[in-house]
């Protein structure tokens with residue numbers, strides 16, 4: 001560790017010259033399990049498909065990880081949000097409140113279902129929204145709220161659920177970035193009515209390149225979601241043919257096989273992320289200008305990325321320069337991630353169904369024609385917060401290097 005002194009960006013010695021450890025997310029265990037799938041298919045002269053025994057096992061394994069309930073493997077986190085919303089059978093033109101800072105795949109399903117996304121601002125601290133931001137947006141047309149737990153930090157769910165109960169609204173928890181995070185002892189995804197997870201390769205665990213899971217403890221919502229995710233097949237119904245319109249969002253046997261192997265390691269992977277995140281949080285607690293920002297009460301974060309908050313008033317550089325200096329110290333960071341939904345051209349231009357402007361411009365919709373977005377806090381939080389990559393192969397040395405580099409920059413850049 002080389003701390004203090006001239007910043008690396010100014011020609012000094014960097015805190016860390018080794019690259020950060022790689023994830024090594026794929027192991028011989030995943031390969032062996034997939035090879036066995038191939039061996040069985042070759043021996044039987046069949047092709048492995050989807051919705052087969054491996055997927056059923058993966059879904060059972062995931063439900064067990066969640067402490068019960070029902071899981072449906074799908075082919076992406078975006079489609080997990082789509083199918084979770086599809087399970088709710090919302091009427092067209094219903095308003096759905098969505099978070100200001102999330103992945104586009106966490107919001108685009110709303111207009112694609114013919115519903116109107118209404119963007120709730122962040123809580124003024126990090127990237128998550130809050131009941132305070134959601135409440136003024138509720139109208140007669142609101143039917144659901146999508147709450148994303150961004151960067152592995154749970155949103156403050158109790159006030160959101162209270163609000164939802166008072167207004168008879170569904171809550172979809174988007175857990176794409178927060179596998180295994182807890183809020184007041186409860187796993188995220190078990191608090192709202194239904195939840196979505198992404199298992200794309202950059203997430204806490206993966207089903208291969210892409211994948212997702214729809215999870216709920218409500219059996220009827222589970223069957224609706226499953227029907228919606230597979231062209232409306234009449235699962236668990238006494239019907240001859242397809243009962244709903246839906247797309248084919250199925251996972252497949254290879255992805256499910258990989259997912260089941262990974263799930264065995266997931267608790268340990270989450271614990272390691274948590275250890276690093278908490279070590280940095282604790283070490284920076286006394287820092288005035290560079291610290292891990294406030295988190296909702298009673299949360300145990302699973303740190304997809306580590307969100308570092310800058311007090312820009314106390315520093316004489318902006319975020320971009322701080323990020324460059326941090327990278328020069330050997331600490332990778334993402335200065336331009338995440339982004340605000342309302343700033344994207346597709347949202348501003350209502351580019352969903354050709355040039356129709358649907359759903360906003362539909363004559364049957366009596367809400368505002370301009371896409372609604374409250375994102376003042378969000379824009380500020382994007383200026384103030386820096387995501388640092390973090391994963392299960394980071395150890396005490398990586399935590400120490402992050403802490404040393406952040407302290408070094410703070411000392412150098414304080415007014």
Ligand SMILES: Cc1ncc(COP(=O)(O)O)c(C=O)c1O
Nearest residue numbers: 076077078103105106176198200
């Ligand atoms: C909060 C959130 N929702 C949805 C998605 C979409 O997931 P996917 O990339 O698996 O489609 C992501 C992806 O990062 C996400 O972070």
